[in-house]
Amino acid sequence: MSNYVFLIDANKTPMNPIHPAHAKKLMDSGKAAVFRRFPFTLIMNRVVENIVTYPIKLKIDPGSKMTGISLVNNRDEVIWGMELQHRGQQIKDALESRRSVRRGRRQRNTRYRQARFLNRTRPDGWLAPSLMHRVLTVETWVKRLCKFAPIAEIKQELVRFDMQQMENPEISGTEYQQGELQGYEVRKYLLEKWNRECSYCGKTDIPLQIEHIVPRAKGGSDRVSNLCLACEPCNLKKGSRDVEDFLKGKPDLLSRILKQAKAPLKDAAAVNSTRWKLFETLKATGLPVSTGSGGMTKFNRTKLNLPKTHWIDAACVGVVDTLKVLTKKILQVKATGMGSRQKCQTDKFGYPQKYRPLKPIHGFCTGDIVKVIIPKGVNKGEYIARLCPYTNGSGEIYPTTGKKRIGIKLSYIVKAIHRKDGYSYA
Numbered sequence: 001m002s003n004y005v006f007l008i009d010a011n012k013t014p015m016n017p018i019h020p021a022h023a024k025k026l027m028d029s030g031k032a033a034v035f036r037r038f039p040f041t042l043i044m045n046r047v048v049e050n051i052v053t054y055p056i057k058l059k060i061d062p063g064s065k066m067t068g069i070s071l072v073n074n075r076d077e078v079i080w081g082m083e084l085q086h087r088g089q090q091i092k093d094a095l096e097s098r099r100s101v102r103r104g105r106r107q108r109n110t111r112y113r114q115a116r117f118l119n120r121t122r123p124d125g126w127l128a129p130s131l132m133h134r135v136l137t138v139e140t141w142v143k144r145l146c147k148f149a150p151i152a153e154i155k156q157e158l159v160r161f162d163m164q165q166m167e168n169p170e171i172s173g174t175e176y177q178q179g180e181l182q183g184y185e186v187r188k189y190l191l192e193k194w195n196r197e198c199s200y201c202g203k204t205d206i207p208l209q210i211e212h213i214v215p216r217a218k219g220g221s222d223r224v225s226n227l228c229l230a231c232e233p234c235n236l237k238k239g240s241r242d243v244e245d246f247l248k249g250k251p252d253l254l255s256r257i258l259k260q261a262k263a264p265l266k267d268a269a270a271v272n273s274t275r276w277k278l279f280e281t282l283k284a285t286g287l288p289v290s291t292g293s294g295g296m297t298k299f300n301r302t303k304l305n306l307p308k309t310h311w312i313d314a315a316c317v318g319v320v321d322t323l324k325v326l327t328k329k330i331l332q333v334k335a336t337g338m339g340s341r342q343k344c345q346t347d348k349f350g351y352p353q354k355y356r357p358l359k360p361i362h363g364f365c366t367g368d369i370v371k372v373i374i375p376k377g378v379n380k381g382e383y384i385a386r387l388c389p390y391t392n393g394s395g396e397i398y399p400t401t402g403k404k405r406i407g408i409k410l411s412y413i414v415k416a417i418h419r420k421d422g423y424s425y426a
Contacts, residue, residue, distance in 0.1 A: 055152030064267035068310030367420035
């Protein structure tokens with residue numbers, strides 16, 4: 001079953017989300033029309049007086065690469081789900097590319113450009129652009145959903161990795177306060193670090209046990225850098241043997257395990273850095289915001305026997321007694337950005353490659369979803385697809401099925417279905 005459909009009246013006042021079958025009846029009878037395609041929203045053709053709504057909880061499971069969002073009604077039913085894919089790594093790569101081009105100018109015979117790094121200060125609470133992007137995209141979708149649904153409260157999973165306490169349980173006082181990471185369960189940390197699979201055989205979706213790489217019987221510590229995950233057969237087979245002896249015939253696997261054991265968890269650091277900034281941003285919406293721990297989320301999901309997905313985790317945030325999932329097909333959203341503002345595209349050496357035209361082009365931008373009718377030719381027919389316009393009045397469309405791209409004239413476009421907003425949808 002698909003997500004419930006958002007419904008607003010003629011004054012754009014949010015009403016209760018409705019079942020997809022109910023939405024189809026309203027459209028067939030002419031009482032409502034499509035207001036927005038993503039997320040799918042209907043608008044009534046009249047003003048509804050004395051709207052009675054039930055409170056909806058907006059639940060968020062923030063992550064480094066993917067954030068899960070769910071809407072739960074007053075009967076503990078999950079009526080809408082979404083997974084938002086961030087682009088933090090792409091932002092970091094773009095900034096590094098820009099930095100290399102800027103530094104390359106120092107070696108070329110160009111005009112002198114005075115250094116500006118001494119007159120720039122960072123405000124309190126500053127985050128790197130790749131991290132702040134995660135906060136801003138979640139904020140965008142929270143505000144967007146508040147326009148289409150009667151959301152009464154927000155629940156956020158506030159997870160923390162306490163690496164210092166794991167490495168050295170005796171640490172306290174000023175030493176502890178100077179650390180960057182605080183309070184998180186060892187097991188959940190290891191699940192994230194070792195990709196939820198057995199370190200020795202690679203099996204997934206099975207019960208995993210905490211395993212000491214250097215056995216405790218031979219002086220191994222409980223530090224997290226000495227811990228990994230193993231299935232029961234591998235754990236019993238290894239026993240108290242040294243990992244070098246156990247993996248004698250597998251040098252590549254041994255090297256990978258030893259390297260990964262000492263590697264920091266970059267995704268955990270990203271979540272750590274943004275968790276309080278996101279919490280403060282959500283509080284600024286004016287809605288009551290409460291939090292739950294990652295351990296509680298996992299306990300609720302296990303107790304209710306629900307699958308491991310980001311949007312299900314979001315629905316399990318906080319205190320949950322019962323939960324009924326009424327949807328399976330959710331909205332998959334990927335942050336793509338609004339495109340580069342760089343008018344002159346350069347190659348890897350920093351030399352001009354081509355010049356980009358100003359946007360929009362003849363009223364359209366790359367990424368707009370449009371309805372196109374091609375009157376003749378081998379591609380004759382009606383299409384709803386993404387558009388890439390050209391300044392000469394032509395362009396290309398990218399249908400979801402069939403051919404990868406089709407050349408068109410911009411005059412073939414009937415209407416714009418969904419304007420580019422920095423996200424792609426599935």
